[in-house]
Amino acid sequence: MLHGYGLYEEEHEAFRRTVRAVVEKELKPSASQWEEQEEFPRELFTRFAELGFLGLKYPEAYGGTEAGELYEAVLLEELGRCGSGGVAAGLGAQFTIATGPLHKYGTEEQKQRFLAPAIRGEKVGALGITEPDAGSDVAGLRTTARREGDCYIVNGSKTYITNGVRADFVVLAVKTNPEAGRKGLSLLVVEKGTPGFSVGRKLKKLGWRASDTAELFFEDCRVPVANLLGGVEGQGFPQIMGNFQWERLSLALGALGSMEEMLEVILAHVRERRAFGQALSGFQVVRHRIADMATAFEAARQLTYHALRLHVGGEYAIAQTSMAKKVATETCCRIADECLQLHGGAGYMMEYDIQRHWRDARLGPIGGGTSEIMTEIIAKQLGL
Amino acid sequence: MVDVPVSCRSREYPLFKEKDVKILVTAKRVEDPESKIKVKPDGSDIVREGLKYKINPFDEIGVEEGLRLVAKHGGEVVVVSIGGKEVQEQLRHALAMGAQRAVWVNHTGALDQMGVAGLLQKVVEKEKPDLVVLGKQSIDDDQNQVGQYLAEYLGWGQATFASKVESLESEQEKSKTPALQVGADGKTVQVVREVDNGLATLECQLPAVVTTDLRLNLPRYASLPGIMKAKSKPIEELTPEKLGVDVTPKVQVVKLASPPERKAGIKVPDVATLVDKLRNEAKVV
Ligand SMILES: Cc1cc2nc3c(=O)[nH]c(=O)nc-3n(C[C@H](O)[C@H](O)[C@H](O)COP(=O)(O)OP(=O)(O)OC[C@H]3O[C@@H](n4cnc5c(N)ncnc54)[C@H](O)[C@@H]3O)c2cc1C
Ligand SMILES: Cc1cc2nc3c(=O)[nH]c(=O)nc-3n(C[C@H](O)[C@H](O)[C@H](O)COP(=O)(O)OP(=O)(O)OC[C@H]3O[C@@H](n4cnc5c(N)ncnc54)[C@H](O)[C@@H]3O)c2cc1C
Numbered sequence: 001m002l003h004g005y006g007l008y009e010e011e012h013e014a015f016r017r018t019v020r021a022v023v024e025k026e027l028k029p030s031a032s033q034w035e036e037q038e039e040f041p042r043e044l045f046t047r048f049a050e051l052g053f054l055g056l057k058y059p060e061a062y063g064g065t066e067a068g069e070l071y072e073a074v075l076l077e078e079l080g081r082c083g084s085g086g087v088a089a090g091l092g093a094q095f096t097i098a099t100g101p102l103h104k105y106g107t108e109e110q111k112q113r114f115l116a117p118a119i120r121g122e123k124v125g126a127l128g129i130t131e132p133d134a135g136s137d138v139a140g141l142r143t144t145a146r147r148e149g150d151c152y153i154v155n156g157s158k159t160y161i162t163n164g165v166r167a168d169f170v171v172l173a174v175k176t177n178p179e180a181g182r183k184g185l186s187l188l189v190v191e192k193g194t195p196g197f198s199v200g201r202k203l204k205k206l207g208w209r210a211s212d213t214a215e216l217f218f219e220d221c222r223v224p225v226a227n228l229l230g231g232v233e234g235q236g237f238p239q240i241m242g243n244f245q246w247e248r249l250s251l252a253l254g255a256l257g258s259m260e261e262m263l264e265v266i267l268a269h270v271r272e273r274r275a276f277g278q279a280l281s282g283f284q285v286v287r288h289r290i291a292d293m294a295t296a297f298e299a300a301r302q303l304t305y306h307a308l309r310l311h312v313g314g315e316y317a318i319a320q321t322s323m324a325k326k327v328a329t330e331t332c333c334r335i336a337d338e339c340l341q342l343h344g345g346a347g348y349m350m351e352y353d354i355q356r357h358w359r360d361a362r363l364g365p366i367g368g369g370t371s372e373i374m375t376e377i378i379a380k381q382l383g384l
Numbered sequence: 385m386v387d388v389p390v391s392c393r394s395r396e397y398p399l400f401k402e403k404d405v406k407i408l409v410t411a412k413r414v415e416d417p418e419s420k421i422k423v424k425p426d427g428s429d430i431v432r433e434g435l436k437y438k439i440n441p442f443d444e445i446g447v448e449e450g451l452r453l454v455a456k457h458g459g460e461v462v463v464v465s466i467g468g469k470e471v472q473e474q475l476r477h478a479l480a481m482g483a484q485r486a487v488w489v490n491h492t493g494a495l496d497q498m499g500v501a502g503l504l505q506k507v508v509e510k511e512k513p514d515l516v517v518l519g520k521q522s523i524d525d526d527q528n529q530v531g532q533y534l535a536e537y538l539g540w541g542q543a544t545f546a547s548k549v550e551s552l553e554s555e556q557e558k559s560k561t562p563a564l565q566v567g568a569d570g571k572t573v574q575v576v577r578e579v580d581n582g583l584a585t586l587e588c589q590l591p592a593v594v595t596t597d598l599r600l601n602l603p604r605y606a607s608l609p610g611i612m613k614a615k616s617k618p619i620e621e622l623t624p625e626k627l628g629v630d631v632t633p634k635v636q637v638v639k640l641a642s643p644p645e646r647k648a649g650i651k652v653p654d655v656a657t658l659v660d661k662l663r664n665e666a667k668v669v
Pocket of ligand 1 (some may be wrong): 092126127128131134135136137156159161162205208213225271345363366367368369371372373376
């Protein structure tokens with residue numbers, strides 16, 4: 001496994017084999033069906049918990065294994081190969097974006113109430129930032145939380161929230177001080193069933209179909225002050241940004257898995273499919289195209305691994321992470337498109353997996369901060 | 385001051401189990417069954433570049449069965465593999481599944497079934513297990529011979545193709561009697577094997593050699609804690625010289641060839657055409 005040279009150790013590769021076996025035996029065979037039903041069984045959360053996959057980077061005190069982020073990176077890469085972006089996203093949201101802020105910033109009591117049951121797969125979590133009128137512009141959020149006694153009164157709405165329909169709790173970005181710009185943001189944990197909190201439509205999507213993506217509404221929703229993440233108002237912006245690094249790496253890592261899968265599929269396809277008296281792989285133009293894809297993939301992979309290496313080494317590698325997220329997810333889209341093209345008419349048919357990769361890949365440059373926002377971050381890091 | 389030595393770290397004396405059993409299981413390194421095998425143009429070998437390797441699936445089933453027996457009776461599972469340095473990967477896999485120790489016979493040259501059985505015989509004589517569990521065959525050369533040779537060399541009883549359709553994994557199935565059982569007195573092993581029209585149950589004196597069939601169990605995954613623990617589990621290195629075995633092959637592979645390519649099938653519009661073709665072209669009805 002030379003591609004992970006100097007990053008992954010033998011144990012990570014052994015863990016990769018376990019995850020790959022789980023993906024092959026327990027996810028792949030049903031991936032098409034779940035995508036078609038636009039839902040995967042909730043039991044997958046408990047199954048993943050049982051396998052220890054939901055708490056790889058969390059302390060044992062909350063039921064985690066404390067193995068570290070590199071193991072989670074392996075898990076994310078391999079989930080990218082499961083054939084359903086939606087399954088990877090739904091499960092991934094649980095251990096990356098929903099529980100990440102709880103672990104990093106939550107109070108002890110909040111960790112016991114939300115992190116531990118999420119690691120056990122008993123509670124499904126979601127992260128609610130994006131709103132109908134504010135996505136990229138996080139500081140421009142409009143959902144408010146007004147303090148009243150020992151409660152916050154929340155008003156506003158969220159959209160495109162992964163796991164939104166079945167989430168037992170949402171880590172919600174709110175303005176506790178609407179006048180203070182980014183310093184007025186806070187994160188509040190809102191539980192399902194809290195009066196005034198309702199789930200709107202389950203949204204129909206181009207890709208990631210097996211994941212549930214929802215609109216959430218808050219109308220005079222009373223949330224106990226004890227649910228303020230970390231217990232201090234106005235820390236929402238840095239808390240969101242802090243976890244964005246891992247979210248962006250996770251999207252890059254998932255794209256790597258997906259690219260690897262597509263390249264394996266296309267290699268087999270061009271060797272098998274014949275035209276003009278020979279296998280497609282006999283045409284130099286086809287061979288070169290695939291060679292170029294493999295090269296782009298390796299470049300994306302090594303950039304991602306570079307950012308990952310910095311991240312696990314304790315650096316706040318904001319430029320490298322943004323570069324990796326942008327390059328890996330965009331390369332994934334291009335490779336999906338080229339692989340679809342090399343399938344000919346079959347690439348356009350729903351019965352071939354490549355169309356799903358093509359649809360799923362498209363989310364990469366949008367979710368978790370768009371490519372344009374990544375570029376903007378990189379420019380700022382350059383001092384521009 | 386006199387230091388009084390503490391005899392046991394754990395405060396409780398370990399409970400006796402029914403009967404400790406020591407099980408030796410083989411873990412051969414084979415080509416991943418999912419990979420496409422191509423024969424070299426000169427037929428001397430297969431193309432090895434880019435191939436992935438795994439533990440022989442039948443051996444993995446053996447490890448699983450060994451672990452289940454040890455969970456019930458107490459004792460240990462020792463895994464053994466023969467090959468170059470790379471077979472340590474398969475040994476670590478078995479250790480990560482839960483085996484306690486590993487033995488690696490370092491040998492990179494050619495080896496035939498008798499050579500393998502000869503080496504295993506010496507390992508067995510050294511380890512003195514109650515039971516040796518091997519795959520009924522390895523999926524690379526499908527010989528189905530090593531277990532039988534080994535039993536012969538050791539002069540032990542053998543039960544081949546341990547299998548039981550029902551032992552697949554639902555909760556209900558798991559609670560049923562397993563296909564491999566050590567007797568309460570620890571002197572015998574009962575083995576269920578599939579025969580043409582049903583199941584046969586054999587009883588065999590211990591020590592014995594058992595080979596596994598595909599439907600004996602579903603092997604567990606190597607868990608993350610298992611993988612971590614495997615890091616520090618011992619792998620003992622041996623060589624044919626150390627074991628005093630002459631492994632010069634008596635059987636040589638002369639040539640490999642791919643099966644003839646299957647012609648593409650055809651679709652027929654209706655049953656009448658199918659019957660016609662089966663009768664007049666394939667001449668099978
Ligand atoms: C399937 C799916 C799942 C999602 N899951 C979640 C979730 O779980 N939680 C959550 O909070 N959100 C989630 N999102 C939302 C996602 O994070 C946002 O869609 C994304 O951040 C973009 O925000 P937006 O949709 O409001 O686009 P907008 O911000 O409206 O952007 C529109 C376009 O304008 C560009 N643009 C915006 N600002 C600038 C600028 N300053 N310079 C240059 N160009 C700019 C953008 O790059 C984009 O191309 C999800 C989205 C999808 C599609
Ligand atoms: C929605 C839809 C509607 C269609 N409707 C019709 C219809 O009404 N009637 C009809 O007859 N057909 C129809 N088709 C079939 C369509 O014309 C073929 O899919 C198309 O011509 C490609 O052929 P193929 O699918 O066999 O791909 P292949 O020939 O297998 O091509 C696969 C890949 O190999 C490449 N390739 C092939 N040969 C070479 C070469 N010599 N050099 C370099 N690259 C090469 C191709 O460009 C492609 O990228 C339809 C297809 C679709 C998807």
